[in-house]
Structures are given as C-alpha cells and as structure tokens.
Amino acid sequence: MGRLPLFQNSIVVNILAVLRWSGLLLPMAACVGTLCAVFLWALDHVTDYRFAHPGLLWFLPVAGVVVGLAYHWFGRSAEGGNNLIVDQIHEPGGGVPLRMAPLVLIATVVSHLFGASVGREGTAVQIGGSIASGFARLFRLDDNGVRIILMAGIAAGFGAVFGTPVAGAVFAMEVLSIGCIDYRALVPVAAASILADMVCHSWGIHHVPYRIGFAGYPDLSGQIFHTDPVLLLKVGVASVCFGLTSLLFAESVHRLSPVFRTLCPIAWLRPAIGGVLTIALVFIAGSRDYLGLGVVAATPDGASILNFFHPGDYTWSWLWKLVFTVAALSTGFKGGEVTPLFFIGAGLGHTLSTFLGVPTDLLAAVGFVAVFAGAANTPLACTFMGVELFGATDVIYIATGCFIAYLCSGHSGIYLSQRIGVPKA
Amino acid sequence: MGRLPLFQNSIVVNILAVLRWSGLLLPMAACVGTLCAVFLWALDHVTDYRFAHPGLLWFLPVAGVVVGLAYHWFGRSAEGGNNLIVDQIHEPGGGVPLRMAPLVLIATVVSHLFGASVGREGTAVQIGGSIASGFARLFRLDDNGVRIILMAGIAAGFGAVFGTPVAGAVFAMEVLSIGCIDYRALVPVAAASILADMVCHSWGIHHVPYRIGFAGYPDLSGQIFHTDPVLLLKVGVASVCFGLTSLLFAESVHRLSPVFRTLCPIAWLRPAIGGVLTIALVFIAGSRDYLGLGVVAATPDGASILNFFHPGDYTWSWLWKLVFTVAALSTGFKGGEVTPLFFIGAGLGHTLSTFLGVPTDLLAAVGFVAVFAGAANTPLACTFMGVELFGATDVIYIATGCFIAYLCSGHSGIYLSQRIGVPKA
Numbered sequence: 001m002g003r004l005p006l007f008q009n010s011i012v013v014n015i016l017a018v019l020r021w022s023g024l025l026l027p028m029a030a031c032v033g034t035l036c037a038v039f040l041w042a043l044d045h046v047t048d049y050r051f052a053h054p055g056l057l058w059f060l061p062v063a064g065v066v067v068g069l070a071y072h073w074f075g076r077s078a079e080g081g082n083n084l085i086v087d088q089i090h091e092p093g094g095g096v097p098l099r100m101a102p103l104v105l106i107a108t109v110v111s112h113l114f115g116a117s118v119g120r121e122g123t124a125v126q127i128g129g130s131i132a133s134g135f136a137r138l139f140r141l142d143d144n145g146v147r148i149i150l151m152a153g154i155a156a157g158f159g160a161v162f163g164t165p166v167a168g169a170v171f172a173m174e175v176l177s178i179g180c181i182d183y184r185a186l187v188p189v190a191a192a193s194i195l196a197d198m199v200c201h202s203w204g205i206h207h208v209p210y211r212i213g214f215a216g217y218p219d220l221s222g223q224i225f226h227t228d229p230v231l232l233l234k235v236g237v238a239s240v241c242f243g244l245t246s247l248l249f250a251e252s253v254h255r256l257s258p259v260f261r262t263l264c265p266i267a268w269l270r271p272a273i274g275g276v277l278t279i280a281l282v283f284i285a286g287s288r289d290y291l292g293l294g295v296v297a298a299t300p301d302g303a304s305i306l307n308f309f310h311p312g313d314y315t316w317s318w319l320w321k322l323v324f325t326v327a328a329l330s331t332g333f334k335g336g337e338v339t340p341l342f343f344i345g346a347g348l349g350h351t352l353s354t355f356l357g358v359p360t361d362l363l364a365a366v367g368f369v370a371v372f373a374g375a376a377n378t379p380l381a382c383t384f385m386g387v388e389l390f391g392a393t394d395v396i397y398i399a400t401g402c403f404i405a406y407l408c409s410g411h412s413g414i415y416l417s418q419r420i421g422v423p424k425a
Numbered sequence: 426m427g428r429l430p431l432f433q434n435s436i437v438v439n440i441l442a443v444l445r446w447s448g449l450l451l452p453m454a455a456c457v458g459t460l461c462a463v464f465l466w467a468l469d470h471v472t473d474y475r476f477a478h479p480g481l482l483w484f485l486p487v488a489g490v491v492v493g494l495a496y497h498w499f500g501r502s503a504e505g506g507n508n509l510i511v512d513q514i515h516e517p518g519g520g521v522p523l524r525m526a527p528l529v530l531i532a533t534v535v536s537h538l539f540g541a542s543v544g545r546e547g548t549a550v551q552i553g554g555s556i557a558s559g560f561a562r563l564f565r566l567d568d569n570g571v572r573i574i575l576m577a578g579i580a581a582g583f584g585a586v587f588g589t590p591v592a593g594a595v596f597a598m599e600v601l602s603i604g605c606i607d608y609r610a611l612v613p614v615a616a617a618s619i620l621a622d623m624v625c626h627s628w629g630i631h632h633v634p635y636r637i638g639f640a641g642y643p644d645l646s647g648q649i650f651h652t653d654p655v656l657l658l659k660v661g662v663a664s665v666c667f668g669l670t671s672l673l674f675a676e677s678v679h680r681l682s683p684v685f686r687t688l689c690p691i692a693w694l695r696p697a698i699g700g701v702l703t704i705a706l707v708f709i710a711g712s713r714d715y716l717g718l719g720v721v722a723a724t725p726d727g728a729s730i731l732n733f734f735h736p737g738d739y740t741w742s743w744l745w746k747l748v749f750t751v752a753a754l755s756t757g758f759k760g761g762e763v764t765p766l767f768f769i770g771a772g773l774g775h776t777l778s779t780f781l782g783v784p785t786d787l788l789a790a791v792g793f794v795a796v797f798a799g800a801a802n803t804p805l806a807c808t809f810m811g812v813e814l815f816g817a818t819d820v821i822y823i824a825t826g827c828f829i830a831y832l833c834s835g836h837s838g839i840y841l842s843q844r845i846g847v848p849k850a
Contacts (some may be wrong), residue, residue: 194652219626345823395591
C-alpha cells in the first residue's frame with residue numbers, strides 16, 4: 001500500500017521540479033543565447049571594420065583606458081569576471097551583478113574594434129553568469145539552486161558562443177575544480193547550453209565550419225581503422241608540447257599581471273600599457289595577424305585559425321599570438337583567453353605537423369582543443385568540443401591530445417578561482 | 426638557482442614515471458586486447474554454431490550447471506565478478522584472482538553457445554581486471570598503483586570488446602561512483618583502452634558498423650543545424666522512458682536474485698532454473714531472437730540490434746529481451762548485461778520512434794546508449810560511445826538521451842559495488 005502513493009508522490013514532485021526548472025532555465029538560456037548572438041554579430045562587424053581601417057590600432061591605448069574607466073566607475077564586483085562566477089558557485093554569497101553582462105559585452109567589442117588580442121569565451125561566460133544570477137535573485141533560489149543556475153549560465157554562454165552545446169555543458173561542470181567533476185547539474189547545464197545555442201542560431205548566427213580532410217590510414221586489410229600506432233605516438237609527443245604551452249601561457253599571465261600592477265597601480269590606466277605594447281609588437285612582428293580574434297585573417301594567406309588547417313609558413317605564429325595575448329590580458333583588456341588559445345594551439349599544431357610528419361589539419365585540430373584543455377583543465381569538455389567542431393573520425397587523437405595536455409599543464413590554469421579537487425600526480 | 430634543478434629533477438622524475446607506467450600498461454593492455462580478440466572470435470563462432478544448431482538450447486540448463494560447478498570448484502573470489510574489481514579499486518585488499526579471466530571467458534562462451542541471454546562487457550571487464558591485478562602483484566604496486574592499473578584493466582577490456590576506446594577510458598573512471606568522476610587515472614586508462622582496442626583489431630577482429638542515415642533537418646536558411654527543438658523534445662520524452670527502463674532492469678535483477686537464492690540455495694544448481702526458464706520463454710515468446718547477444722539475428726528479419734535501425738515490427742522485443750536477460754543473469758549465468766541493454770534500448774527506441782514520429786535509426790541509436798547510461802550510471806562514457814559508434818552528427822540527441830536516462834534511473838544501477846558519490850537529486 002505504502003509504495004504506490006509514495007511512487008505517485010515522487011512522480012508529482014519530479015514533474016513539478018522539472019516544470020519549475022524549465023520555467024527558470026528556458027528564459028535564462030534564451031536571454032543568454034540572444035545576448036551571445038548580439039555579441040557575435042557585433043564581433044563580426046567590428047572585426048571587418050578593423051580590417052578595413054587598420055589605423056584604428058593607434059587608438060588602442062585610449063580604448064583601453066576608456067574600458068578601464070568604465071569598469072572603474074560602473075564595474076564594482078563585475079571586475080571579478082569569470083573568477084567571481086566560479087567563486088559564487090563554490091560559495092554562494094553576494095551573487096554576480098547584472099551590470100556585468102552589458103559591461104563585458106561592450107568592453108570586449110571595443111577591445112576587438114581597436115585590435116586587442118583577446119577572446120570571447122570570458123565575455124560569453126560572464127553574460128551567462130550575470131543573467132543567471134539575476135534569475136536566481138528574481139526567483140529567490142537557495143544556495144543549491146544558485147549553484148545550479150550559475151553553472152547553467154556558464155554552459156549557456158559557452159555553448160552559444162562556440163556553437164558547441166555538449167562541450168558547453170561539460171565545461172560548466174568541469175571548470176569548477178581540477179581533477180574531478182560532479183554531475184549534480186548534468187541535465188540543467190545541458191538544457192541551458194543546447195537551448196542557448198539554438199536561440200543564438202535562430203538569430204541567424206552561423207559559426208565558422210572546420211573541415212579535417214584526414215580520415216585515418218588504411219590497415220593491412222585495406223579498411224580504415226581509427227588508431228595508427230605511429231601517428232598516435234606522434235600526436236602524444238605533440239600533446240606534451242601543447243600541455244607545456246598551456247602552462248607557459250597561464251604562468252605568463254599570472255606572473256606578468258602583478259608586474260604591471262606594480263608598474264601602474266591605477267587599474268583603469270593599465271590597459272594603456274597593453275595598448276602601447278600591442279602597437280610595438282605589431283611593428284616588431286611585422287604583422288597585424290595577431291590582433292583580435294584570429295579566426296580569420298585580413299589577408300588570404302595571413303596567420304589565422306582557419307589557415308592553420310592548410311599548408312603554409314606559420315612557424316612562430318603560435319608564439320607571437322601568445323605574446324600579444326599575454327600583453328592584452330595581463331594589462332586588463334576584456335574578452336577572455338579561449339579563442340587566442342585556439343589560435344596558439346592550432347598554430348603550434350601546424351608547426352609541429354611539419355616536424356613530426358603528421359597531417360597538418362589533424363594536428364591543428366588537436367592543438368586547437370588541447371592547449372585550451374591544458375590551460376582550463378577541462379579535458380573532457382575539450383574532447384567533446386573537438387567532436388562537435390571536427391567530427392568523430394579522429395576522436396582518439398583529440399582525446400589523446402586533451403588528456404595528455406591536461407596532465408602536462410600543471411595546476412595553475414587560467415582560472416584562479418578554480419579549486420584543486422584531485423591533484424594531477 | 427633553486428628552480429632550474431628542481432624543474433630538471435621534476436622532468437627526470439616524470440620521464441621515469443612515464444617509462445615505468447608504460448612498461449606496466451603496454452603489456453597489460455596487449456594481454457587484455459589479445460584475450461578480448463580470442464573472446465570475440467569465439468563468440469562469433471559459437472553464435473553462428475548455435476544459429477545452425479537450434480537444438481543446443483535444450484542443453485542450456487545442463488550448461489548452466491556445468492558453469493555453476495566450474496565456479497563452485499575453481500572460482501573462489503572470482504565469483505564476485507565486476508563488483509569484486511570495483512571493490513578492489515575502492516579498497517585495495519586481496520586483489521582480483523588471475524583465474525577470473527579464463528573462468529569468465531569460458532563460462533561466457535559456453536553460456537552463449539547454448540543460448541543464454543547475456544552480454545560480453547562483464548567478461549571483458551573481468552578479463553581486464555584480472556590481468557591488471559596480476560600485473561599489480563608482479564610489480565608489487567602500492568594501493569594507489571593498484572587502483573590505477575585496475576581502472577586501466579577495466580578500460581582495456583571495455584575499449585577492446587566494443588571497439589570504443591574513448592568510451593572505455595571514461596567508463597573505467599565513471600563506473601566507480603555515481604554522480605562524480607575523478608581524473609587521477611585519466612592518461613593511464615586512455616592509453617590502456619586505446620592500446621587494447623588496437624591489439625584486438627590487429628588480430629583481425631572487426632566490430633559491427635552502425636550507420637545512422639538521419640543527418641538533421643534543414644533550418645529556415647536551408648542549412649542543416651544540429652538542434653531541432655521538436656525533435657529534441659521528443660528525444661527527451663523517449664529518454665525518460667529509457668531511464669525508467671534502466672531502473673526496471675536493474676531492480677528486476679536485484680529483486681529476483683534473492684528470490685532464486687531462496688528457491689535454490691545451491692549456487693551451482695541455480696543456472697539450471699535460468700536454463701529451464703529460458704526454454705519456456707522461447708516457447709511463450711515464439712521466438713529464439715532473444716537468446717544470446719542479439720547483435721545479429723538468425724533470420725534476416727529477426728529482432729536484433731542491427732535490425733532495430735531499420736523499419737520493422739518489433740514492438741515488444743525490448744521487453745522480451747529484458748525478461749530473457751533477467752532470467753539468465755539473476756540465476757547466475759555469466760557474461761554481463763551491457764549488450765542486452767543495447768538490445769533493450771535500441772528495441773525500445775525503435776518502438777517509440779513510431780509513436781513519437783522520430784527517425785527510427787536516430788532513436789534506436791539514442792536508446793542503444795541511453796538505457797546503458799541509466800543502468801550503469803555512466804552518462805559521459807555512453808555519450809562518447811554513441812559518438813564512437815554513430816558519429817558526431819547527432820551528439821546533441823545522444824547526450825540528451827544519456828543525461829536524461831541517467832537522471833531518471835535512480836540510484837540502484839547494475840553494479841552493486843558502485844558507490845554513491847553525489848546523489849542525483
């Protein structure tokens with residue numbers, strides 16, 4: 001007698017919970033997806049505008065100061081960025097301010113208009129976290145609810161901005177702590193990520209498609225088999241380099257930031273240094289290819305993520321992009337580090353492919369996700385991202401790249417508020 | 426001064442650790458891959474032989490007793506099966522006996538020859554765990570080393586037997602506890618899984634290829650976009666059914682096993698009941714399609730995993746397979762539950778696809794991995810398995826299926842030694 005009513009009761013409770021969470025997550029994800037669409041649309045336009053007006057670069061120091069002043073006057077806790085969101089998931093407290101979304105969106109677009117070498121994932125994650133926190137306050141969620149909706153916000157932003165919803169969902173769970181993942185928010189993060197990506201797409205936003213021509217070597221019987229031992233070993237060696245590059249990137253940002261803080265204690269003035277440094281770097285490198293996102297270049301043969309999938313001479317592009325990005329981020333430009341990490345990884349993969357005799361498109365794809373996996377300590381999310389961007393054929397190599405880069409990148413990572421759940425070795 | 430020698434020292438330590446682990450993992454994975462090749466080869470042959478000699482079914486009760494007696498005389502702790510391995514990872518103690526590998530291999534092949542409805546993953550995992558534990562004793566590993574090599578053994582067995590190395594690696598980490606995953610063994614499990622799959626393949630073993638014709642609907646602009654909201658909702662509804670089916674399966678085995686133990690306290694005699702039940706079920710169902718693995722059927726139109734990807738009348742096949750498999754497993758037949766779960770999931774997906782108006786191949790594929798994800802509480806491993814078997818195009822639907830089925834399947838699962846890390850809700 002006791003079981004059936006209990007079972008029915010539990011069904012009613014579950015249906016109510018699903019309805020309540022749907023009522024929260026659907027509008028939240030729709031907002032985040034829409035803002036990400038606006039952001040990507042603006043990013044495309046300012047990038048094209050910058051390509052057409054290279055002189056804008058001269059105003060980068062001033063643009064940096066304007067962004068700095070905006071945060072100085074209006075920012076308050078929004079300055080905390082991604083780290084504030086991760087902190088609020090670990091220990092819900094003051095929440096994430098709603099002002100973070102418009103501030104970071106405008107600041108990133110301005111940074112890109114004048115050519116700062118920054119990314120877009122930080123912006124998307126902050127839009128997601130800020131909107132999600134607004135919903136949490138509106139619906140007076142308890143601590144557990146706040147945690148789940150903030151993770152869903154991160155997933156929505158990440159999934160929509162890169163067009164990789166499964167990676168977005170796993171990223172939101174994986175980024176909180178190094179070395180472990182907790183499934184409490186599994187379905188909410190996936191729902192938010194998929195919905196935000198769908199809404200972003202429905203606004204007419206299309207993501208750059210990547211194609212890997214390499215489809216594996218035939219085995220003795222003539223069939224294509226996914227694992228070639230020699231190729232796997234070469235990808236493994238390259239992945240150690242990818243992991244060390246992640247470490248180099250994260251350490252450079254962490255060590256240079258305090259140097260710039262000492263050099264210029266006024267926070268809003270600091271991006272001016274980054275702007276001047278970027279202008280100087282353009283002249284030293286003799287190229288503007290390392291400004292902005294870097295997904296496509298201003299010239300057909302320029303160094304860009306897309307071009308790294310084809311033959312060409314881009315030997316040191318990865319290192320230049322690293323230097324440009326460290327200069328921008330450690331002096332306070334907004335936008336995030338992930339797209340530059342894609343550039344660094346794909347570029348390094350391109351370069352190593354020549355030395356190691358590996359198909360260029362394959363190693364560019366592996367580097368694309370592996371350097372990010374090492375820097376963010378998110379190997380499973382990055383493997384899913386590889387699958388979503390490059391297809392399933394080379395999943396063995398993508399997983400190898402992400403797992404080894406994760407192991408070799410140390411414990412510092414790009415997110416300072418990420419906790420160490422399970423140490424790497 | 427202090428940093429460089431420390432850095433060099435740490436490089437030497439790391440290289441030594443890599444060499445030491447390679448020396449352990451490579452031969453272990455090669456052994457496991459070879460034994461899995463033998464196992465799969467034997468399975469193919471006994472299945473063909475059984476198709477040609479249907480009368481073998483009459484001897485199933487006797488075969489069950491022979492298997493029971495083999496475990497009674499020689500089995501000792503090997504009787505613990507998968508649960509013993511998972512227990513030894515949580516608390517390394519007596520280890521996993523080497524005799525487990527040959528015993529389970531022969532017992533499973535005998536079970537399949539006479540038509541018991543069992544799987545093959547239990548066998549593969551036990552071969553992996555048993556060989557890995559042998560290496561752990563040989564090299565006198567400490568508790569931490571034992572944990573890692575046992576997980577690598579599970580990964581090797583799983584990766585090789587299904588030809589899905591990334592899923593094998595994630596499965597070995599994910600199966601230990603519900604609701605969380607720990608990356609300590611990330612690279613060792615991936616290395617073992619990939620290598621074992623490669624060795625198994627190099628012995629000439631080929632896995633059945635699955636093809637999903639469905640490639641998504643075009644959006645308003647004519648482009649194929651991965652998420653169709655109506656389709657996603659339908660897949661979500663089906664996934665609740667998949668999760669409840671996982672729950673039904675696990676609960677049935679857990680509740681019927683003690684009933685059969687009470688009915689027949691002599692363990693080695695108990696499979697005879699399962700054999701008699703199976704014979705009776707064949708006559709009630711009027712079909713032999715639910716015997717054995719079920720990947721292919723004896724007749725072209727028979728109920729089988731492969732046929733569930735095409736139109737046909739298989740409405741209650743999933744339920745019959747569930748009953749056949751519960752009868753075999755709860756009376757002590759060996760082999761595991763995963764391939765039957767694939768059958769149940771793909772069959773239920775086939776049936777639901779007609780009611781919901783979803784492409785049959787898509788929902789069969791989602792059910793294939795989702796019912797297993799719910800029953801084993803391994804949503805990420807099963808999503809990777811879906812990608813490795815069915816490609817990346819439908820990863821959104823595969824992830825949705827696995828995540829929702831995981832959420833709806835409760836905390837019992839098919840592995841009793843699995844711990845609850847983070848409760849589901």
